Amino acid sequence: xxxxxxxxxxxxxxxxxxxxxxxxxxxxxxxxxxxxxxxxxxxxxxxxxxxxxxxxxxxxxxxxxxxxxxxxxxxxxxxxxxxxxxxxxxxxxxxxxxxxxxxxxxxxxxxxxxxxxxxxxxxxxxxxxxxxxxxxxxxxxxxxxxxxxxxxxxxxxxxxxxxxxxxxxxxxxxxxxxxxxxxxxxxxxxxxxxxxxxxxxxxxxxxxxxxxxxxxxxxxxxxxxxxxxxxxxxxxxxxxxxxxxxxxxxxxxxxxxxxxxxxxxxxxxxxxxxxxxxxxx
Amino acid sequence: xxxxxxxxxxxxxxxxxxxxxxxxxxxxxxxxxxxxxxxxxxxxxxxxxxxxxxxxxxxxxxxxxxxxxxxxxxxxxxxxxxxxxxxxxxxxxxxxxxxxxxxxxxxxxxxxxxxxxxxxxxxxxxxxxxxxxxxxxxxxxxxxxxxxxxxxxxxxxxxxxxxxxxxxxxxxxxxxxxxxxxxxxxxxxxxxxxxxxxxxxxxxxxxxxxxxxxxxxxxxxxxxxxxxxxxxxxxxxxxxxxxxxxxxxxxxxxxxxxxxxxxxxxxxxxxxxxxxxxxxxxxxxxxxxxxxxxxxxxxxxxxxxxxxxxxxxxxxxxxxxxxxxxxxxxxxxxxxxxxxxxxxxxxxxxxxxxxxxxxxxxxxxxxxxxxxxxxxxxxxxxxxxxxxxxxxxxxxxxxxxxxxxxxxxxxxxxxxxxxxxxxxxxxxxxxxxxxxxxxxxxxxxxxxxxxxxxxxxxxxxxxxxxxxxxxxxx
Ligand code: SF4
Ligand code: SF4
Ligand code: SF4
Numbered sequence: 001x002x003x004x005x006x007x008x009x010x011x012x013x014x015x016x017x018x019x020x021x022x023x024x025x026x027x028x029x030x031x032x033x034x035x036x037x038x039x040x041x042x043x044x045x046x047x048x049x050x051x052x053x054x055x056x057x058x059x060x061x062x063x064x065x066x067x068x069x070x071x072x073x074x075x076x077x078x079x080x081x082x083x084x085x086x087x088x089x090x091x092x093x094x095x096x097x098x099x100x101x102x103x104x105x106x107x108x109x110x111x112x113x114x115x116x117x118x119x120x121x122x123x124x125x126x127x128x129x130x131x132x133x134x135x136x137x138x139x140x141x142x143x144x145x146x147x148x149x150x151x152x153x154x155x156x157x158x159x160x161x162x163x164x165x166x167x168x169x170x171x172x173x174x175x176x177x178x179x180x181x182x183x184x185x186x187x188x189x190x191x192x193x194x195x196x197x198x199x200x201x202x203x204x205x206x207x208x209x210x211x212x213x214x215x216x217x218x219x220x221x222x223x224x225x226x227x228x229x230x231x232x233x234x235x236x237x238x239x240x241x242x243x244x245x246x247x248x249x250x251x252x253x254x255x256x257x258x259x260x261x262x263x264x265x266x267x268x269x270x271x272x273x274x275x276x277x278x279x280x281x
Numbered sequence: 282x283x284x285x286x287x288x289x290x291x292x293x294x295x296x297x298x299x300x301x302x303x304x305x306x307x308x309x310x311x312x313x314x315x316x317x318x319x320x321x322x323x324x325x326x327x328x329x330x331x332x333x334x335x336x337x338x339x340x341x342x343x344x345x346x347x348x349x350x351x352x353x354x355x356x357x358x359x360x361x362x363x364x365x366x367x368x369x370x371x372x373x374x375x376x377x378x379x380x381x382x383x384x385x386x387x388x389x390x391x392x393x394x395x396x397x398x399x400x401x402x403x404x405x406x407x408x409x410x411x412x413x414x415x416x417x418x419x420x421x422x423x424x425x426x427x428x429x430x431x432x433x434x435x436x437x438x439x440x441x442x443x444x445x446x447x448x449x450x451x452x453x454x455x456x457x458x459x460x461x462x463x464x465x466x467x468x469x470x471x472x473x474x475x476x477x478x479x480x481x482x483x484x485x486x487x488x489x490x491x492x493x494x495x496x497x498x499x500x501x502x503x504x505x506x507x508x509x510x511x512x513x514x515x516x517x518x519x520x521x522x523x524x525x526x527x528x529x530x531x532x533x534x535x536x537x538x539x540x541x542x543x544x545x546x547x548x549x550x551x552x553x554x555x556x557x558x559x560x561x562x563x564x565x566x567x568x569x570x571x572x573x574x575x576x577x578x579x580x581x582x583x584x585x586x587x588x589x590x591x592x593x594x595x596x597x598x599x600x601x602x603x604x605x606x607x608x609x610x611x612x613x614x615x616x617x618x619x620x621x622x623x624x625x626x627x628x629x630x631x632x633x634x635x636x637x638x639x640x641x642x643x644x645x646x647x648x649x650x651x652x653x654x655x656x657x658x659x660x661x662x663x664x665x666x667x668x669x670x671x672x673x674x675x676x677x678x679x680x681x682x683x684x685x686x687x688x689x690x691x692x693x694x695x696x697x698x699x700x701x702x703x704x705x706x707x708x709x710x711x712x713x714x715x716x717x718x719x720x721x722x723x724x725x726x727x728x729x730x731x732x733x734x735x736x737x738x739x740x741x742x743x744x745x746x747x748x749x750x751x752x753x754x755x
Contacts, residue, residue: 017344017444024433024443027426092341095326139344139444200441200448201455205337207445229670235330239338261329 005153008040008052009083010073012059012066013093013122017139018084019058025142032146035153052076054152058083060093060122067128074129079152082124082131083145085138089209090243092138093122097242098261124243133158138207138240141193161191164211165204169195177203183226185236188214207240216253234258300714302697302706310701313694324676332361332645332671333451339663339678340445345388348381348436349656351449352518353663356652358451361667363646369636370453372628375518377436377449378654379621379628382517383473384432385657386574386614386621390480391425394611397716398484398491421483424476428618431473435625438462453640463629470626474588477618481592484615491608497699498717499607499692502527504560504570506684507577508655509535514585515577515620517655524560524570525580529603532562538653541662545679555686558679569687572659573721574613579603586627589620607692607720645671656681658721685721692717 009019019041026032039052055077061070074080085091125131135141135148151158161168165186169176172195177184184203186195190211197204216237223233234254238245245252246262254262305311323342327335339354340347352374359366366374396414399421404413415422433443439462440446440455448455488495509523510516513534521535524544536544548557548565560568570576578597584590593616596604628634645667652663659681666675696717700710 015341015344015347017341017347020344021444027430092326092338095330098329099325138341139442196441197447197455200446202447202450205334205447231670231672232331235334239334 004035004037005054006037006039006052007054007056008038008073008077009056010040010058010069012057012069012087012125013062014059014084014086016058018086018135018137021139021142022056022083022145025145029146032149036149050076054079054081056081056083057087057125060086060090061125061128062093062122063120070125070128079132080125080129081148081152082126082134084140085136085207085209085240087125088134088136089240090122090124091207091240094243094246095238097121097246097263122243127243134160136160136190136208137193141196144192162212163191164214165189165191165193165195165198165208167191168193169198172199174198177201178222178226181226183223183228183236185219187222188216188219205236205239209241210244220253230255231257234261238262300693302701304701304704308704310694310697313697314690324678327665327673327676329672329674332358332650332665332667332673335663335665335673336449336451337445337447340449342678342680344444346381346385346656346658347445348377348449349654349661350663351446352378353652353654353656353661355449355451356519356654357650357663357665358652359641360650360652361645361647361665361671362451362641362643364452364641364643366453366641367636367638369457369633370639370641371519372631372634373439373454373458373639374449376625376628377439378518379625380432380435380439382432382655382657383618383621384429384436386618387425387429387432389657390611390614391421391428394719395421395425397719398487398611421480424480428473428476431469431476434469435466438465450640452642455640457637457639458634460635463634467626467629470622473622474619477615477622481615481619484612485595488612494716495606495608497695497713498720499688499695500605501691501695502603502605503688503691504532504563504568505576505579505603506560506570506572507580507660508653509581510585512585513582515581515583515589515617517577517621519654522653522660523580525603527603527605529579532560538662539651541651541653541664541679545662547679556679556683557686558684559687566687569691570684571607571688572681572684573610574617574657574659575604575607575610576659577655578613578616584616584620586620586623588623589616592616592619607688607717610720645669658682659684682721689718689721692721 009022011019036054040050055073057070057073057080061067082088086093090097126134133148133152135145137144148158166176168191169186174195177198178186182203184198185206186198186204188210189204189206190208192208195204220233223236228236234257237254238258242262245254249262250259252259252262301314302310303312303314323339327338330338335358336351336354340351342350355374399418400413436446437443439458440448442448504524504526506522506524508516508518508520510520513523521537522533522541522544523535524532526532533544544561545558546561546565546568548559550557557566558570559565560570562568578584578593581593584593596609596612596616599609600606648668649666650664654661660679661681662677662679664677664679665673668674693714696710696713700707700713
């Protein structure tokens with residue numbers, strides 16, 4: 001009998017929601033465990049081995065020590081898969097890149113503690129190592145996860161849908177939210193979640209990242225039609241995709257004010273005083 | 282045997298914490314501290330962003346109690362909109378909240394803690410987990426999986442996604458309940474009752490085996506805090522906040538969520554990223570209080586549902602009144618699961634539950650909003666301020682695990698007193714420290730918005746600061 005491929009899970013800056021989704025997926029698809037051997041999974045087991053062929057990585061890279069750990073994983077694994085928006089795109093973590101970083105720590109923990117914990121702008125793992133595949137979403141979709149793992153076990157390269165969410169949404173026979181007065185990023189977002197949020201009544205927030213060749217200007221126009229301000233539209237675009245937009249630099253489809261705040265140029269709080277001044281320290 | 286994948290608590294806690302034990306001149310334990318060494322910064326993330334994004338954004342703090350964060354956040358946003366949400370939306374939010382409490386309690390009780398009680402703290406750590414449990418007590422392991430799935434499926438059927446659904450929105454919920462979803466949930470309820478009843482039976486029968494743990498696991502008087510309903514009943518979604526002292530006397534029968542800052546202060550210590558909330562009228566650090574399942578059962582006048590009330594009456598007889606031992610957190614979780622199933626069933630059988638009006642729309646009509654709910658682990662506070670365009674200008678989050686920070690530190694100290702001998706750390710002591718922390722079921726992802734992981738690390742330190750011994754659990 002050929003040896004089962006060994007797979008390992010790792011987490012960086014994350015909420016662990018993607019790993020929990022993997023656990024859920026495995027509980028209903030125990031058969032998968034006959035095909036692979038899980039050798040590291042902090043969420044699920046204590047014991048661990050350091051030889052593995054496939055590494056699933058959850059979370060963003062947010063500090064220097066993360067880079068070494070990522071490189072070590074890359075060196076060991078034949079295949080590295082980014083698990084979820086944090087690892088794939090930077091996800092919600094990269095929102096903090098709007099501020100000069102020390103400021104975030106000071107804000108939460110006060111001047112005297114901020115040095116204890118080094119941190120820098122959040123990035124997807126592909127900013128540090130080569131990534132062979134990504135499973136998008138916040139969190140990942142458990143059926144897509146199972147599907148992609150099956151593909152990889154058959155030696156095929158998994159391909160993500162290259163069309164926008166609206167296609168799946170229409171197949172689900174939903175009434176379009178953008179015509180019902182609810183803002184939805186479906187037209188510029190990569191499909192694959194089966195339009196789950198729009199099916200349950202709220203607009204897509206773009207957690208799977210942009211679809212290929214998104215028409216941003218058209219999207220902004222639709223959102224303006226809902227009465228959203230330019231800043232609100234910027235916020236919609238940056239919730240999960242801040243890092244992607246940062247990479248686009250001057251070409252990012254944001255308002256002038258939005259462009260300014262992309263790269264940590266907000267040195268101090270734009271609004272309130274830090275908390276200590278409020279007597280919370 | 283088929284292998285099952287489950288969550289292991291030890292490793293989860295391991296992620297983010299360190300414990301130091303300080304000895305005095307006579308080699309006795311002087312102090313013990315539970316440190317948390319990282320943070321993610323959500324309070325800052327949200328600044329400048331539209332308030333209506335908050336439920337969705339704040340849910341991303343934690344994959345386990347997403348629903349609690351989304352609800353506390355949505356309630357704060359309801360206040361920023363200055364709306365009262367439709368009554369059906371209120372009930373629907375309550376149902377997913379109860380389902381979320383059940384899935385989280387099932388995780389804590391069956392996956393994380395029962396291996397300790399059923400296999401023994403001295404048993405081999407390599408098998409003292411759900412795998413070992415599934416081998417020795419397959420029916421109990423299966424109950425755990427089933428009960429967790431019961432809660433998870435309700436969330437998925439009603440809200441679309443199990444983790445981070447977009448369905449909880451300011452002003453209500455995204456979509457009404459479909460009749461067939463209601464019926465599907467009602468069909469699964471009898472099994473859930475059976476699991477909880479059966480679990481309560483064996484757990485109660487085995488209580489006498491844990492006399493030692495009960496005595497030494499975070500067993501000390503503290504204040505207790507949590508939400509109560511207008512009639513003093515168990516309340517997990519909305520109500521006033523009650524504080525009760527160690528004798529069970531009422532300090533505050535119920536303060537309005539909006540006045541929490543008059544009652545709760547937050548201290549910062551330089552050695553940990555987790556803050557130390559305390560009861561302001563008593564001061565820091567004497568104003569130590571606990572939140573969570575044990576606290577909730579200690580502060581109420583009754584649960585308010587028939588089966589849970591029976592169990593609760595028995596529970597309150599254990600120590601003839603207030604129960605101090607953190608070991609009873611486990612017991613309390615089972616009683617709360619029973620309550621949650623009963624309540625959920627009541628809401629589902631309410632004819633108004635299928636009403637299509639489930640969302641109020643409004644802009645930012647107020648500059649401030651405070652939302653308090655009971656997360657599985659205890660009181661959760663989201664507090665935002667917003668400018669006239671509805672952009673968040675400031676936020677403060679106080680999460681369940683943080684409320685318990687002082688008590689967890691005291692719990693670790695109590696165990697250290699009892700089990701540290703000489704200048705060496707033993708495996709047995711480490712196990713007990715972990716187990717006592719686990720009774721609180723801390724969620725370090727929530728309380729620190731964890732940035733990445735460090736191993737659990739215990740240091741034993743002499744009076745002059747020399748490190749005598751250390752253990753890494755990796
Ligand atoms: S992608 Fe979303 S669900 Fe996954 S770890 Fe990141 S925040 Fe959590
Ligand atoms: S609701 Fe959103 S995803 Fe669906 S069709 Fe409309 S824009 Fe596209
Ligand atoms: S609908 Fe949009 S926000 Fe929701 S899961 Fe799909 S991509 Fe993410």
